[in-house]
Amino acid sequence: MAAAYLSPTPTFFPPTTPTTTSTFRTLLHFKPTLSPKHSFKTLCSRRPEYIPNHIPNPNYIRIFDTTLRDGEQSPGATMTTKEKLDIACQLAKLGVDIIEADFPATSEADLEAVRLIAQEVENNVVGEHEHDYVPVICGLARCNKNDIGKAWEAVKYARFPRIHTFIATSEIHMKYK
Numbered sequence: 774m775a776a777a778y779l780s781p782t783p784t785f786f787p788p789t790t791p792t793t794t795s796t797f798r799t800l801l802h803f804k805p806t807l808s809p810k811h812s813f814k815t816l817c818s819r820r821p822e823y824i825p826n827h828i829p830n831p832n833y834i835r836i837f838d839t840t841l842r843d844g845e846q847s848p849g850a851t852m853t854t855k856e857k858l859d860i861a862c863q864l865a866k867l868g869v870d871i872i873e874a875d876f877p878a879t880s881e882a883d884l885e886a887v888r889l890i891a892q893e894v895e896n897n898v899v900g901e902h903e904h905d906y907v908p909v910i911c912g913l914a915r916c917n918k919n920d921i922g923k924a925w926e927a928v929k930y931a932r933f934p935r936i937h938t939f940i941a942t943s944e945i946h947m948k949y950k
Contacts, residue, residue, distance in 0.1 A: 823933055842875050907933060
């Protein structure tokens with residue numbers, strides 16, 4: 774953590790205006806209190822235990838990163854499997870809670886990349902995180918048996934696997950995808 778407490782002058786941003794602190798609190802969904810048991814350190818320095826569909830601390834914000842999937846959609850930004858693994862390891866070192874690794878049904882290479890990330894990221898998490906911290910590894914899938922099967926085939930090796938499903942809503946996607 775960059776700061777262990779909330780001081781009158783924020784340590785994350787240069788003290789430029791009196792509204793910096795209130796802006797900072799809003800960005801972190803932080804409700805200031807005078808009680809020491811609800812300090813900034815309590816709200817932001819501890820990651821709650823991972824329990825699917827439950828966040829024990831309602832003030833905790835889970836970070837769901839889609840860099841590995843959305844980044845692939847940018848022209849000229851195609852990544853190799855090794856590059857995807859390297860980025861996933863860096864995201865884990867940053868403390869990202871959920872990494873959407875890719876869309877495994879799109880190609881055999883994408884399926885293998887997600888599988889490798891699911892197998893390897895847990896072994897590469899180092900740094901200042903709690904000893905049990907491992908991000909959720911997620912694969913994207915359309916709501917059909919083939920996509921969900923491929924996503925599961927890829928993410929099942931993760932300690933915390935997840936399948937992120939979606940349903941097309943545009944007429945073109947519903948008719949042709």
